[in-house]
Amino acid sequence: MAIFDEKTRQQLKTVLDQMKNEVTIVFFSQEIECQTCRDGKRFVNEIASISDKILVEHYSLVTDKDKSDLYGIDKVPAIVLLDKDKNNTRMRFYGIPGGYEINSFLGSILAASGKEEAIPKPIKARIDKIGKPVHIQVFVSLGCPHCPNAVMAGHLLALENENVTADMVETSTFNHLAIRYNVSGVPKVVINDKYEFIGAQPITAYLDAIEKL
Amino acid sequence: MEFNLSAGLFSEGQKFESFHEQTLYDTIIIGAGPAGLTAAVYCMRKGLKTGLITKQVGGQVADTAGIENYLGYRYINGTELVDKFREQVMQFSIAFESESPVQSLQDGQIKEIVLEDGRCLKTRTIIIASGKQSKQLNIPGEVRLIGHGVAYCAICDAPFFVNKKVFVVGGGNSGVEAAIDLAKVAEHVTLIQRRDHLTADKILIDKLADFENVSYLFEHIVTEIKGGNDVESVMIQNKKSLLISEYQTDGVFVQIGLIPNSSFAEKLLDMNKYNEILVDGYCQTNRDGIFAAGDVTSVPYKQIIIACGEGAKAALAATSYLLNQPKE
Known part of the structure; x- marks a missing residue:
């Protein structure tokens, strides 16, 4: 079954259509002892399927140690957002951002894409x-x-x-x-x-x- | 998996603008719950130069799980309804501020709103729609242990009380709703009520009665919350015998109602004994050109649909006040 129903998918699309540049979701998981990693993987893949501007990289916390060290990841499931030049934005999510957190996730994706927010x-x-x-x-x-x-x-x-x-x-x-x-x-x-x-x-x-x- | 998406938050047609200290506004609305947002729509449609200052768009509605008595929707969740309200306001260019709360008001032909960051905004009318917030017990231990067992939001914090013992203070709708949310996960829930019966809607009382891990203490009050780093026990007094006993608990959810967010106006406006702003049938306060609407006022029955109606009334009253002012 899909993570997002059709209505939510449409709403996500209207939000993600506002992305300025590409964003890469770096997703870390592991095969065993991670109950939510499988859903996490489906979550990021479905998000990426909604927008051409979202790329996904999948890594294992254990076997891709160079990557987990690079982004300082110590637990899974984990998401790191990279900007269009694949620079680390240092915005991370540990656990799937479901429920109300879908809003912070979208907000951070838009921010990583270069949509500027006026800061006093x-x-x-x-x-x-x-x-x-x-x-x-x-x-x-x-x-x-x-x-x-x-x-x-x-x-x-x-x-x-x-x-x-x-x-x-x-x-x-x-x-x-x-x-x-x-x-x-x-x-x-x-x-x-x-x-x-x-x-x-x-x-x-x-x-x-x-x-x- | 559930998603409480607020698509309106990211709406491309964002027309919220910054406030400017040099601008003279026709009206500034304080608060963006149902009353403030409705007032905003009416003011903008009337062509007033309007500003909106708020901590949280949606007010209490944003924290409400489901709504079943706002006409047009048999059921809608709080986030969705706020989204629809916001979208309707955002079709207009409106000045908007959410970072700095209001500190005080100055009356005069031209009124001033002083923000906590020191900025001073000038306006010809003010509509106060600042709503209410959770009331505290004001007993020893409460403030010190907030986030360490003392909580005010059951849908937020219930997950931390799985298989634990909790007390819920208050037998109105919010208390009984909190007890239901907690009874689903906690080992035991004790509901403490000052009166000899629950005042919540029957439909909620019946729902709570289905749980076997809930007990009730009627005509009891909490006098102290104790604990080192975390809540360990509560002192509870029997209102009849006045005897105080200590009960072990892991958490205390305080749901004893709401207090109006009216302190910034206390020197200027007449209020009732609950600190609600007194208004007449035109949402007019005791000061010319200052109007108030929704839960912050003395208008009876705090409901979304009533707050919307009051917001509309306040906006129309402000408009007619402006029309009757001499032109400069």
Whole structure:
């Protein structure tokens, strides 16, 4: 059975038609001990079948170690988005972005394709100043309506500054991480394992935490 | 697999523009739930220079799973309805702000809206449609343990309470709905209600009664939430005997209703004891040229369909106010 019904496929097409340039979805999976990898694979393949501008590369976390090292992937299923020149945008999804997260996934694909979003000047200046490596993890559940905004804020920072990597982490797939990071409310944002906050906060909240690092 | 796609978010006809401090707007609408969005459509159709300031397009509707009482749709989910509202607003060029919330209002022939980032917007009329947000219990431990067992959104956070014990505070529609969502996954759900009966719709009460892992504490209130890093227990008082006992729990879902988002207007506008803005039948507040609509007002019965109607009324009232102003 297809992942997307015909109505959803049509809606996805109207969104993806707005892509400016090509985007590559790099998908990491593994054959065993990954219950959602098979659905993940179908998910990215179906998305790619909707738009000519979406390319997919499939790798194994284990046997394509050079690739998983290159993109810093440590768990599967994982998605990394590359821009038209195959540069890493540092926008990653761990777990399938279903439910409400389909919105953050589409938003990040459009952003990776070069569809520009107007960023207020003072915010842009603060983003440009980030000089240290920053790792943003946004923990989500798929039934959470506020979570996509939290993911997109993190991804915007990653796209705008090459020192930043931002992950969506879907908590039912990565339950052990939800436990390790003591997640019992989403969205939960963890920055460099040092600062955390709960709720969909404005981008300035991310910047406040990053500037304290 | 389910997808809650908001295709309207990415609509190519995006006509939202930035606000300009030097522009004098005819009307600025605060809030983009059903009331604010309906007001926006009416104002734009009347040709007013309109702006819209909001935290979240859709307001409470964006957080609602399913809607069965908005005419025209026997069933529609919240995301979809918001999408349709948004599309209808976006056919017009409207100034839009979602990053910085409103801090305060200044009245005058020309009114000023001060945003938290310091910007000051000028307008001839204001329509306040800022809605409501979840009410907190205001008891010890609550704020400290938000995200560590204290939660306000059951559809978001229920997955973290699989096979755990949870308390739901509140016996209205949102409390009973939360208890249903949690009963599906949790080991046990205890619903605490201040009154001696549930006030939710019968259809929901019956649905909850089908679960065997739910118990009820009527005429009880929570007085404290305890725990180190995470919620460990709640102190619960019997309203009759006044005795307080401690119950072990992993989570507390607070669903005790809503409070109006009206604090930015408290110095300027008359409100009732619930901090709802008082309006007359024309959505007029006690200040000329300032109107209010929807859940933030004293208008009874908070419903999507009512908020839409009130938004339309406020927009028409603002338009007629502008027509009666002397030309400069």
